[in-house]
Amino acid sequence: MIFANGDTAITCQIEPTEVERLLATYKKDGKLTDSPYITAVQFTNNTVTFHYEPIEVMENENTIEPSTFVTTIVKSVLNRESEVR
C-alpha cells in the first residue's frame, strides 16, 4: 500500500523483508534514488516513508499534483528493488 502521509511525505507499507533490503541499500548508498526531490527517508519495520518538498516539485515540474509525481519515483524505487531480488 502506498499513500500520501500528509502533504510532504509518501509512505509505503510493505513486507518487513522488503524494508530490510531497502534499508541495506540505503545504508550502503546513503540514498534510495537519485531524484533531487526526495529530501529524507524514514524506516519502520514495515514501512518506508519518502519526504519531499511539494512546492519545488510543483514549480520545477509544472504540476499541480506533486504527490502523483513523487509516487511514480517511489514506485520505481520499489520496482527496482524487486527486480534486484
Added chain:
Amino acid sequence: MSLIIKKSGLLTILQTVKKTEINKENNEYNGAVDRLSPMLANKLVGNDIDEPTIEMSGQPGVIQFTEPTIFAYSGGEFEGSINDEDIHPNRIYHVDRGDVLSFHESSRGCRIYLAVAGGLAAEASNVLKSGDEVIMRRDYSTLHDEIFHMMSNKRKVGWGIAVYSLVEVYLSDTYHIVKRPDVPDSVYEMLEEKEYEVIHEDNRVNLVLKGQGLEDFDQTGEQPGVLGGVYIKDETPIIALNDFNSQTDLTHIGTIPSYHMHKLGQKRPGSKIKFKTVDIDDAHAEMYGHHLWVNSLFKAIDYKISKELVKEKM
C-alpha cells in the same frame, strides 16, 4: 559578547526553522513548532529566513543583551518590556548593552521566536538554562548595516506586522487532515463530528486532545512518526509535533498538512480543534495558496524596510 539567558522560562531552545541534521553537542534541531513565526522574525531583522531563532514556549524567559543589538520576535501575543518600556511582537527593536528583555502573559498563542540581526548559535546545549549564553554570530550583511544605521538613534520603528495580517493563518480552529486509505470511514466521521479540546502538550513532542472517543482498529506493524501525524491513544487523538518518535505502535489515522502546523504550534490547553478531512490534491492546492501568501507577506516586509531606509537617507 552574547545574549545572556537570565531566566530560562518554561522551555527556551535555540532552534532551526526546518529539521536540520546538525549533530553538534548532541543537540537536536528538529525544527520550529510554528515554522512561520521564526521566518517572519528573521525577515524583520534582515536575516535569511531560515536562520536559527530562540523558541520560547509557555512562559518565555528573560534575556539580557551585552552589545547594541537589532531584534524582533513573532508568534503568540506576548507583550514584553525592555527595562520598563513596552514592546510588541512583529516589530523591529534596537537595544543597548545591559538592556533586559522580559515578557508578560500571552493573550493568544503559546510560543514566540526571537531573531537577532546577524544570527545566533548555541555555545553548548541548544536547550537554554538560566545563566547560559547564546553566541551572536554577527554575520552582518549590507542590509543589516543599513538597518543598524537606520535605528542608530531610535529604539523601534513605527510599524510592524499587524494582527489582522496574520488572521488567515492563526485564528481558525479548523484543521485539515489528509486521509489514509486503510482507515475506516467511520473513524473520520467520528473525528469530524465534534470539536476536540487540547488538554496537554508534551513539550514539542505531541498535543493530547479530549473529545469524542475514536474506535481503534488493527493496523499492520509500526507506523512512522511524522510531523502533524494524528494517532489514536486511549481512544482519543494525539497530534505529533517536531520531537515525536520516528516510529510508533500507535494507530495512525492521517496527517495534518504543513500549512496548518503554524497555528497548531500556538495551541495551548483549552484551545479548540475541529478536524476536516481532505484528499492530497486539495491539500497541495491549499499549500500552494499558503506559499504565495507567505511570499507576498515577505515582499511587504521588504517594501516597508526599504521605504524606511529611503526615508532615513532623505
